[in-house]
Amino acid sequence: MTAQTIAQVGAPPVIAFDQVSKRYRGGRLALDDITLALPAGGSLGLVGESGSGKTTCVRLALGLERPTAGRLTFNGAAYPSGRSGLRPLRRQIGFVLQDPYDSLDARMTVRDIVAEPLRIHRLPGGRGRRGDELVAELLGAVGLPGADLRSYPSRYSGGGRQRIAIARALIAAPTVLVCDEPTSSLDVSVQSQIINLLLDARRERDLSMLFVSHDLDLIGRVADTVAVMYGGRVLEIGPADLIRRSPRHPYTRALHEAVPADHPRHRRLADRNAAGGQYGSGSPQAPATDARDSCVFADRCPRAQDRCRVERPPVIAEDSLRSYACFFPLSDGLTGQQRG
């Protein structure tokens, strides 16, 4: 089964979205009735393309945004409002953001950056030598042994900066790790090193993890449960390997089929028929997210029928692990792709 430890099976989910919607001031509906749960000790992956709403989920989880509808809970209790109310909750959440060049303050030394959570929550080590040791020890743990504490981020590569961000995320001993595309701006070889750091941290410190990415393969390696998002909605949730091998929602399969092959022999994108204009990105604008009562993927779905355009598919729970929102789901028979 998943890596969920026995002790936590009955515990409330660490972070739970209950019919959450988010509409930004400009009228854009970023999230439309999302229900998701990060189980205690477990790991949840959100996968989707740009504009799917996955980053908005991260911003809600970090308390940077408030939902316009629905409820967000942390360990069962509702998210408090206001900075002081959120402070105890935020101490338990460590996070790693996407752009290593943007998430570190260029004017602060590496020591101050990593130790900032200690100073915010007035934990021992905020200042002085005790802090230096803590920071140095943590930097060693993330692959920067002997780093100059007084140096500035500008001296480090993208990978180096992401390691500093991980050290900062771990220093206040959080219980949850939230990662928003932590490696999407890094080279593939550097990505493996950073992901392994995150997986080690999760295992050694028994952290629950919310991991967001547009990379299907990466999500499948990092998260026990995967939620596929599109146009601000969750189209399918399930264990990582089932989502990959036998998807229920046509969009999930389309995503998998769009991933380039493993070997020239299994080449299929470059010869037109397999992916011939299937997604019709020839049409100018992004998917309409305000399609209230219809399936949001209807206008691009190869299996779409009239019903999909007039009625919103409810979320159907196939069993305790899998659910999807589609009137004409794929059955197991159709493997749909030749895997390399």
Added chain:
Amino acid sequence: MRRWPWQLIAGAAVLAACAGLALAAPLFGNPNHQDLVHALGPTGLPVGPSSKYPLGADLLGRNELVRLVYGIRVSLTVALVSNATSIVIGAAVGLLAGYFRGPVEQLLMRFTDIGLALPYTLAGLVIAAVMSAGITRVIVIITVLFWSYPARLVYGEVLRLRGRGFVEAGEAMGSGGLAIVRRHLAPHVTSMMIAYSPLNAASAVAFEATLSYLSAGINPPTASLGNMISDGQTAISYAPLLVIAPGLAIMALTLAFLLVGEGVKAYNPDLRRLSWLGR
């Protein structure tokens, strides 16, 4: 430490010299002392440059050099004080408006709009009419007119910073509002103001001189580079030094501030420009 850029050194040197002169002003003598016997020639015209009057005398027989030194002292004082006040007020308004959105922001920014809409020199004259001549008047005028531009600059910068990852990270770590302002916003705003203030000081020197020239700043008999020029204007054809000397002094002081500004900009190396064409 990186080598100091030449502009910074040159500018700072000139400023130091002016400051030295300003402090040593009393040693040069009394700027208002009139020596009608020696300073004015038989026809009543001011005597030209000589050992006793290195820059000649002005129309009232006073030593032009002594008045020049006092003029520099006034300009430097005004520049430094009004630069500080206008930038502190402007930065504070910009920082508060940028961080505490909503009613506070609208109120402060509408005041900034008023400041920016004021007809520049005219408003200075109107305020001048309300206050008695002197250094305080000039400092008040410059502060009232100069704070709105840095406020707009800082407001824009704070809005950009709020969207940046490290500010949102600060908040997501649980940092309080004021802690974010103190730890993340203030340092960036400060370094921006350090780079802006030499330009602001240079404009202050020029504007003080302009106000005094329009007799809306520091009026005679107190020596100010501006009113020395307006006094000397009538003698422009036969004693041009009475206009050229204060004019050059103003330029030297302003140029010094500008060079310091260029030096500060050159000191933190932004990206060198690549170009695909051009010689």
Added chain:
Amino acid sequence: MTREGSGGSSLTASTTGLAGEPPRGPALEISGLNVRYGSVRAVVDASLKVEAGQVVALIGETGSGKTSLALGAARLLPRSAAVSGLVTIAGRDVSGMSAIEFRAIRAQLVGCIAQDAMAALNPVVPVGRQVGEVFAVHAGMDRRQAAEAAVAALAQVEIRRPDAVARLYPHQLSGGMRQRVMIAMAIALSPPLIVADEPTTALDVSTQAEILGLVGDLRARMRSGILWITHDMGVVAELADWAAVMYAGQIVETGQVEQIFDAPAHPYTLGLLQTRRDLRSGPVGAPLFQIRGSPPAPGEEPAGCPFRPRCPRATQVCADVNPALEPVGTTAGWPGAGHRAACHHSGTWS
């Protein structure tokens, strides 16, 4: 160049090519190319060939010099870059030409597709006109004809309602649409060589699939050689006939795509392949395969083989001698395949 029948209908109404000569020789041939930025050597003595109608993938990570090589060949590097070495496009020695001389025929010789189409398109000029100006300047068309040719070019890259899209500005288009405009611009005069600098890296996976499909389709119709820069081995598998792997400014392996995937002869190539395979098929939560260490910083040139610090089988010779690009034993490779690698132990990897 006037196009013979060759099945593919000529893409645009009339293209007056290079005084009527049919394309001769390979689309691109580079030998001994060096690119230097001040003291930093970005490309060291690189040689590469792209046959007509062939897609050559230039693989490498940040700082490997792949972009400097490709843009150096197309003479698109900033003036601060010192470029030397022989470059011939469609049989014409381009590196010998003066800037003015090259500029006159460059659009007919090489089309370029940039990575970030948003930045590579002028934000204040409608996309139609940016495509049309190639025709106006080089194909001797007037304003109206150029506009029509531009709309036709946009249609070629499967943009629906190309006439409406032609009037839009870059920021009004989606990522996929902008990239199609870039492609339309690059193939406007059906040049013998296309240089594409990671054109799908910034796109979503489904948009990337469409662009790869589109390029595959265009490739079949046009006889151009394509030099495709990427760091994604999946894109190489999908599109390339031939591949060249770059590390620290040097080409460390080159060969037919099947050979590279079946029998990689350089540890770095093997590392990239294993990283991707493990990512796609390893168990949930297990550590990912990783190439240990990190690439040398720009300007830092370690003695011997640049990959030595990260190589699991480095020996003394690797520390002393920087291996040259040598043919890999014909037994392991395909007959007469030209599979070459710069590694003292190239035969031991697959």
Added chain:
Amino acid sequence: MARALTRRLIFGLIAVIGVITLAFVLEFVVPGDPAKAIAPRANSSAVLANIRAQLHLNQPLIVQFADYFGNLLRGNLGTSYVQHQSVTSLIGPRLLTTGVLALAGVIAEVLIGGALGILATLYGRVRALVGAINLTLLAVPIFVLGLLLLLVFGFRLGIAPVTGGAGAAQLALPALTLGLIGAPWYAQIVADQMQDSLASSYVRTAVSKGLSDSYILRRHVLRNVLSPAVTMIGLDLGSYLSGVVTVEVVFVWPGIGLLAVNALHDLDRPIVMGTVIVGAVAVVFFNLVADVARMFIDPRTREEV
């Protein structure tokens, strides 16, 4: 787009009202008795009291302000204390004279500054020289430059007239003064924008299309440089139209600035108020004009909320 413009218009109106209130309050703190300004020779206090009553000067400030604002809305700026003519009739023609100078000044600064900026960007050898010119022009106060030009071209060479007046010949020197004072700002903007544009990816694309340098400069670089320059032009036109006081005083150019300066000396409150209001309206108006112009030049600004 309309929403963004109406928002800017409302903010502009608020700013103008703010300026009016500020000027009104300042005017009333001015020492000195306006009644004396109207009838300087009248010696009996009765006559002065009568004048004050006539002008409602003894009513509380708020009432006078409401009264003034009411007239303002009806376009009546009141009557000059000294010249006993309506403020509008006095300011009107002067506005035109200042307008001509403002326009000439802006054209001069755009041409000189633009040329300096383009030279500095394209010709490396000239860059240091242009930098020095910019610094020098920034360092010289406006009236010093004016006097220098007057000294050289007026007195010494006798080319330009030294007497005041608003003829074409008299326009040259003040316009040149404004042009030289503003030039460094434009040189800086043009140089920065051009360097960004020349280093941009879309210029590299243009080069890859085999377009000539001049074609690229004209069709690709210029439009990207225009947008920030237009904003600057809007700012300058607005502030110059409120009377380029200093230049008008130095060259005795009969514009609003000169009118305002004299009015201040004569404590002629309505005129001063009138010029301040015209100034504020000009600043707000031309900022809006610049915004609209920018929307035509740079389509991205159209959607900006």
